[in-house]
Amino acid sequence: MKKLFFIFHILCFLLLNGFLHAQTMNRYRFEVKEAQYTRLCSTKNILTVNGSFPGPTLYARRGESFIVDVFNQGSYNITIHWHGVKMLRYPWTDGPEYITQCPIPPGGNFSQKVVLSTEEGTLWWHAHSNWTRATVHGAIVIYPFLNMSYPFPKPQAEFPIIIGEWWKVDIQTLYYAFLRTGGDPNTSDALTINGQPGDLYNCSSQDTFKIAVDKGKTYMLRIINVMMQELAFFGVAGHNLTVVGTDAAYTKQFTSSYIAISPGQTMDVLLSANQNPDNYYMAAKVLESTPFIGYDNTTTTAIVQYNGNYTPSVPPPSPASLATMIRMPKPPSQDVCGASRTNLILFHLKSLVPM
Numbered sequence: 001m002k003k004l005f006f007i008f009h010i011l012c013f014l015l016l017n018g019f020l021h022a023q024t025m026n027r028y029r030f031e032v033k034e035a036q037y038t039r040l041c042s043t044k045n046i047l048t049v050n051g052s053f054p055g056p057t058l059y060a061r062r063g064e065s066f067i068v069d070v071f072n073q074g075s076y077n078i079t080i081h082w083h084g085v086k087m088l089r090y091p092w093t094d095g096p097e098y099i100t101q102c103p104i105p106p107g108g109n110f111s112q113k114v115v116l117s118t119e120e121g122t123l124w125w126h127a128h129s130n131w132t133r134a135t136v137h138g139a140i141v142i143y144p145f146l147n148m149s150y151p152f153p154k155p156q157a158e159f160p161i162i163i164g165e166w167w168k169v170d171i172q173t174l175y176y177a178f179l180r181t182g183g184d185p186n187t188s189d190a191l192t193i194n195g196q197p198g199d200l201y202n203c204s205s206q207d208t209f210k211i212a213v214d215k216g217k218t219y220m221l222r223i224i225n226v227m228m229q230e231l232a233f234f235g236v237a238g239h240n241l242t243v244v245g246t247d248a249a250y251t252k253q254f255t256s257s258y259i260a261i262s263p264g265q266t267m268d269v270l271l272s273a274n275q276n277p278d279n280y281y282m283a284a285k286v287l288e289s290t291p292f293i294g295y296d297n298t299t300t301t302a303i304v305q306y307n308g309n310y311t312p313s314v315p316p317p318s319p320a321s322l323a324t325m326i327r328m329p330k331p332p333s334q335d336v337c338g339a340s341r342t343n344l345i346l347f348h349l350k351s352l353v354p355m
């Protein structure tokens with residue numbers, strides 16, 4: 001009898017414990033569905049979460065877990081991947097279809113548990129099959145523990161800045177076309193910041209993404225490159241950027257007039273609104289990796305708009321570094337440890353060849 005009572009106690013404890021955990025875990029609802037979007041005077045249906053492009057931002061604290069109930073109301077098998085989340089001891093709902101889980105079929109649903117551990121900063125989520133991630137993506141903002149603060153003064157406000165791409169053609173059509181030919185995908189028709197190409201494109205001047213700032217305050221941009229395969233440059237006219245974190249980890253801080261950010265990467269940067277009140281472009285463009293491969297050479301812009309009474313410059317100033325941003329700076333040519341850099345690279349390549 002005593003033994004039974006003991007087991008009953010344990011069961012109650014486990015149940016209650018599970019209940020409390022379920023109570024404290026945040027739950028989000030993702031409805032994956034088509035929505036009609038118009039960009040560059042051209043309208044098409046895109047796959048979205050909750051009809052929004054980019055999709056909703058998720059907020060969490062370091063070490064938390066949360067659940068996303070995904071309802072697939074679209075017409076493709078999908079899964080959602082939590083890009084950069086380590087999922088320690090819980091790889092089961094990490095997203096890649098047929099690797100950690102079955103795809104969620106059209107009409108189906110699945111609750112994906114996301115287990116954060118040491119990640120702190122910015123990550124992102126995206127759909128994981130056949131380029132659906134081109135439009136099905138969003139930010140994950142991970143704040144410090146409640147009892148901790150940022151390792152820099154708390155910014156006045158924070159903004160996810162999602163650098164993406166837009167094709168006028170349907171994404172699946174594009175995807176199957178390049179699979180068929182084995183070649184490169186057609187270059188995109190526009191780059192986007194938070195879903196908007198910006199006013200340097202024809203037929204795109206409305207709805208440019210804007211942030212409002214007060215002179216003298218500092219802001220955090222949580223920049224995410226969600227492009228399919230392009231490295232992006234990003235800068236803000238007349239302002240420096242101080243990089244404080246990347247891929248949900250803090251970095252040694254450094255200041256630069258622009259950043260280079262790889263596809264899938266995130267960078268948290270501080271922007272001090274220390275210039276004359278005006279409108280300033282923030283802009284992104286793509287790395288020209290070789291002059292022989294076509295790429296989208298357009299420039300996407302958004303606007304940093306100072307609060308106050310003034311007559312803004314038209315058009316706003318562009319980042320001065322923009323003109324030089326299309327190529328990687330050449331590495332310094334001096335010798336490294338007495339050897340030429342090329343020889344060192346060849347040496348390391350050779351060391352990869354099995355003996």
Ligand SMILES: *[C@@H]1O[C@H](CO)[C@@H](O)[C@H](O)[C@H]1NC(C)=O
Nearest residue numbers: 028029030031049050056057
């Ligand atoms: C998505 O949309 C549904 C239905 O409108 C809503 O209940 C849910 O809160 C939304 N999810 C997010 C993460 O915003």
Ligand SMILES: *[C@@H]1O[C@H](CO)[C@@H](O)[C@H](O)[C@H]1NC(C)=O
Nearest residue numbers: 076077078097103129130179
């Ligand atoms: C993705 O494309 C592959 C290759 O064409 C196809 O076999 C597969 O069914 C597609 N997957 C989904 C989820 O649509």
Ligand SMILES: *[C@@H]1O[C@H](CO)[C@@H](O)[C@H](O)[C@H]1NC(C)=O
Nearest residue numbers: 076077078102103104105106
């Ligand atoms: C969708 O996923 C199911 C398994 O969940 C699979 O049987 C089916 O073939 C998939 N369809 C496509 C088009 O990939």
Ligand SMILES: *[C@@H]1O[C@H](CO)[C@@H](O)[C@H](O)[C@H]1NC(C)=O
Nearest residue numbers: 069070071107108109110111
């Ligand atoms: C979710 O899918 C399951 C089958 O996997 C089904 O039994 C359930 O009714 C679905 N839930 C909703 C809310 O649609």
Ligand SMILES: *[C@@H]1O[C@H](CO)[C@@H](O)[C@H](O)[C@H]1NC(C)=O
Nearest residue numbers: 062063064144145146147148
């Ligand atoms: C802050 O909170 C976390 C999680 O609740 C805890 O692990 C950590 O020990 C706390 N740190 C301090 C300095 O109190």
Ligand SMILES: *[C@@H]1O[C@H](CO)[C@@H](O)[C@H](O)[C@H]1NC(C)=O
Nearest residue numbers: 169173174175177178186187
């Ligand atoms: C790719 O571009 C070529 C040349 O402009 C065009 O003929 C073709 O239809 C495009 N394919 C897709 C899938 O958009």
Ligand SMILES: *[C@@H]1O[C@H](CO)[C@@H](O)[C@H](O)[C@H]1NC(C)=O
Nearest residue numbers: 040199200201202203298299
């Ligand atoms: C905008 O349209 C004009 C006139 O049709 C054209 O000359 C120009 O190249 C277009 N610019 C862009 C960026 O597409």
Ligand SMILES: *[C@@H]1O[C@H](CO)[C@@H](O)[C@H](O)[C@H]1NC(C)=O
Nearest residue numbers: 238239240255256257274275
């Ligand atoms: C940006 O940093 C450079 C190098 O540190 C400095 O010379 C320049 O004055 C800074 N510009 C602004 C707007 O703070």
Ligand SMILES: *[C@@H]1O[C@H](CO)[C@@H](O)[C@H](O)[C@H]1NC(C)=O
Nearest residue numbers: 187293294295296297298299
């Ligand atoms: C961008 O690429 C297009 C097509 O390849 C070319 O006609 C145009 O001159 C390029 N523009 C710039 C600014 O390099």
